[in-house]
Each structure stands twice: as structure tokens, then as C-alpha cells.
Amino acid sequence: MGQEGGGASGRGRCVGRPAGAPKEDGPSGGQFEYLGTVAAGMADSTEVRELVYLVTGGCGFLGEHVVRMLLQREPRLLELRVFDLHLGAWLEELKTGPVQVTAIQGDVTQAHEVAAAVAGAHVVIHTAGLVDVFGRASPETIYEVNVQGTKNVIEACVQTGTRFLVYTSSMEVVGPNIKGHHFYRGNEDTPYEAVHRHPYPCSKAQAERLVLEANGRKVHGGLPLVTCALRPTGIYGEGHQIMRDFYHQGLRLGGRLFRTIPASVEHGRVYVGNVAWMHVLVARELQQRAALMGGQVYFCYDQSPYKSYEDFNMEFLGPCGLRLVETRPLVPYWLLMLLAALNALLQWLLRPLLLYAPLLNPYTLAVANTAFTVNTDKAQRHFGYEPLFSWEDSRTRTIRWVQAMEGSAR
Numbered sequence: 001m002g003q004e005g006g007g008a009s010g011r012g013r014c015v016g017r018p019a020g021a022p023k024e025d026g027p028s029g030g031q032f033e034y035l036g037t038v039a040a041g042m043a044d045s046t047e048v049r050e051l052v053y054l055v056t057g058g059c060g061f062l063g064e065h066v067v068r069m070l071l072q073r074e075p076r077l078l079e080l081r082v083f084d085l086h087l088g089a090w091l092e093e094l095k096t097g098p099v100q101v102t103a104i105q106g107d108v109t110q111a112h113e114v115a116a117a118v119a120g121a122h123v124v125i126h127t128a129g130l131v132d133v134f135g136r137a138s139p140e141t142i143y144e145v146n147v148q149g150t151k152n153v154i155e156a157c158v159q160t161g162t163r164f165l166v167y168t169s170s171m172e173v174v175g176p177n178i179k180g181h182h183f184y185r186g187n188e189d190t191p192y193e194a195v196h197r198h199p200y201p202c203s204k205a206q207a208e209r210l211v212l213e214a215n216g217r218k219v220h221g222g223l224p225l226v227t228c229a230l231r232p233t234g235i236y237g238e239g240h241q242i243m244r245d246f247y248h249q250g251l252r253l254g255g256r257l258f259r260t261i262p263a264s265v266e267h268g269r270v271y272v273g274n275v276a277w278m279h280v281l282v283a284r285e286l287q288q289r290a291a292l293m294g295g296q297v298y299f300c301y302d303q304s305p306y307k308s309y310e311d312f313n314m315e316f317l318g319p320c321g322l323r324l325v326e327t328r329p330l331v332p333y334w335l336l337m338l339l340a341a342l343n344a345l346l347q348w349l350l351r352p353l354l355l356y357a358p359l360l361n362p363y364t365l366a367v368a369n370t371a372f373t374v375n376t377d378k379a380q381r382h383f384g385y386e387p388l389f390s391w392e393d394s395r396t397r398t399i400r401w402v403q404a405m406e407g408s409a410r
């Protein structure tokens, strides 16, 4: 059992050792109408409720959707443990249904806290992570959370006898790489030089490798651990903070956003509801098809159209009154690079006084300017995945969410 092939499923490389890398290798509440009230939408079934699931990062953008999707679509759920550094108040509303929802405030960097949360769980869905490409957190902290935190989750499964682990990886494990190579309609086996320097993709690549290498390890009780990793491309939908940032930026600029990236540079995007559904489905099927799925990676995909990052965002921000100025970038790329570098310098100079973390920095500019799209059916072939939400549905739900933001409804 192993990768279906080499290429994008291969091992990522981190150039040098970014500062902070350890020496050893290494929405909420009512805003998600699609699930309705959890109690009303609870998965009802004749199946026996016997499984205990743990979702780390369960109060995050993706995590909350995974939690709600499990409650609605996993009929065998007896207990759902939601583990997060910052617990959301919306969790309280989930405690009225037939599933025991246990909120656990904890830190994945603390092995004992992870072990206590994992003990007795049948399945762990590990979404917790520090998603930072804006320089908000130090490289050390990014590694501590994303790599050490994942090590702690793996070891907790082994020590306590939990057999099934799903890891939320990222497209960034593959690319865009530091050479700006485009990844055009690629799949899990497409050859690509996955070489990185930034702490975030490096940490995700290391964590993914640890999870996949742990597949087959004997857990307490003598049975094998079964792991897999899901690689979402840019996730959008209710609760997406970067979309919120773009919207506010547009409002500040009088309803206009200025194109910075050519429309031809397509970036893969996937609706958060479909990513959540893939997590629920893969966690269920991993238990039945361990030999096929164990140790595998799967890109998260749906029917969201291929567009540049900015044009894709306008699918939601346009109906909310914003306009993307010009059909081509107003500012030449060399000037964007200079502005990005100035932002990085300002961030460094201001750090002792305040956190200055604009969207534009050398890394985000490089990533946004490098095409990265996937075209795959591996998840469909291996565990029967089909997107739960059509593009039209995903778009409508995201527009409604933006319109509901700060009363921007038209």
C-alpha cells in the first residue's frame, strides 16, 4: 500500500532550514444555513450510534463546517469531541441533539492535552493548524503547531489505541513551488518539484509526511493505525476570513478593488462545504477500505470554476456591490514586487510596536501569480466522493454570507 505514483504525491522539500525549524526533520452559529439547526438536521438513521470522533481545530473556518457536517451526516456518531485552542460560543447550540458534543479547550502542542482528548476516540480528524502566510506568527510557532502538534496527535492515537486518522493537509504541500512552476490541471500523481522555503508550506509538508508514514504503525491493542491526508486548494465559503478582508478592502476603496494578478493565472478553489463533506466521507470509508486508502493523499475538489484568485473572489463580491477595476493589472509586476518587499520591511520594522500584516507580501504575490489548478477523480475512485454542493449552490451560499456580513444585504 503506498502512493499511487510519484509526482505530486511525492515528498515535498524545504529549501534550507527556515528559521525556527526544529533541528530534527520536521462560521458560526446561524450563518451556515445549509445545515439548518443542528437538532432539526441531525442525522437520523436506524444505525447504532457507537462511534466517538474527535475534530481538532473544530472551531476554525473549516473545522466548524466539519463539526456541523458530521452531526448531520454521520449516523453512527455517539460522541463528537471538538478540540480547539479557542472554543466558539456556537458550540452550546449543538448540545440539544442525540449526539453528545464535548467541547475541549486545548493546545495541540501540549502532548498530554492531546492524549486526553484522543483517548477513547475511534476517529480523529486533525484540522488544527496555524494558517499563516502573512507573517503574523513566527516560523517557530508555525512549526510548533503544525509539525509538533501533528506529531502529538499521531503519538496520542498510537498510545491510546485510536485507529483512524484523517489529516487536513494543503495544496501548498505541492505548490506553487519557490521556482514559480505552474501546476496546470494536475492530480495526485502529476510530476512536480515540490520545493518550498516559506514556513507554512514547509510545516504542512512535514506534517503530511509524518501522517502518511505513520500509516500501519501498531496502536495500543496491536491493530494498525490507518491514516490519510486531504489536500484542499484555496477554500472559500461562509466564514472565510480572507474573503472578509477583501470585502472590507473594497468598501474602504469606494466599492473598487484593483486587479493585481493577470486574469490568466488560474488558482484552484474549493467550497468549504464540499471540503467538510470529503472529510466526513473519507473518515467513514477509511474504516472500510484501509488497504486501499491507508497512507494515501487526496486533493479536495468540486465544480468551482478555474479563475484567477481575484476574479474568483468577484463571483461573490460583485453581487455585493464591489467592482474589480481594469481587465489587466494597473501596476507592473516589478512595482508589485517592490511594494510587497516594502510591506515585508515595514512589518519587520513595526513588529516591536504593532502587527502590520497586509495581504500583499513577497510570498502571497508569488503564490497568487503562479497558476495552480487540479483536475482529479482519485477521491471518487477510492471512496466514492461526489461534491455535495454544486457550484451554483456554493456560490449562492457564499454570496448570502457576504451580504449578511455587517448588514451589507442589498
Ligand SMILES: NC(=O)C1=CN([C@@H]2O[C@H](COP(=O)(O)OP(=O)(O)OC[C@H]3O[C@@H](n4cnc5c(N)ncnc54)[C@H](O)[C@@H]3O)[C@@H](O)[C@H]2O)C=CC1
Pocket: 056, 057, 058, 059, 060, 061, 062, 063, 083, 084, 085, 086, 106, 107, 108, 109, 126, 127, 128, 129, 130, 131, 145, 149, 168, 169, 170, 171, 204, 231, 232, 233, 234, 235, 236
Ligand atoms: N483556508 C484554506 O484555504 C486552507 C486551509 N487548509 C488547512 O485546513 C486547516 C484549517 O484551516 P482553516 O480553517 O482555514 O484555519 P483556521 O485558522 O480558521 O482554523 C484553524 C483552527 O485551529 C485552531 N488552532 C490553532 N492552533 C491551535 C493549537 N495550538 N491547538 C489547538 N487548536 C489550534 C484555531 O484556533 C482554529 O480554530 C488547516 O490545517 C489548514 O492548513 C488547507 C488548504 C486550504
Ligand SMILES: CC(C)CCC[C@@H](C)[C@H]1CC[C@H]2[C@@H]3[C@H](O)CC4=CC(=O)CC[C@]4(C)[C@H]3CC[C@]12C
Pocket: 131, 133, 169, 170, 171, 172, 233, 234, 235, 242, 260, 261, 267, 309, 359, 360, 361, 363, 364, 365, 367, 368
Ligand atoms: C497579490 C495579492 C495581494 C494576493 C492576494 C491573494 C492572496 C492573499 C491569496 C492568493 C493565493 C492564496 C493561498 C492559496 O489559496 C493556497 C493556500 C492554501 C492554504 O493551505 C492556506 C491558505 C493559502 C496559502 C492561500 C492564502 C491566500 C493567498 C496567498
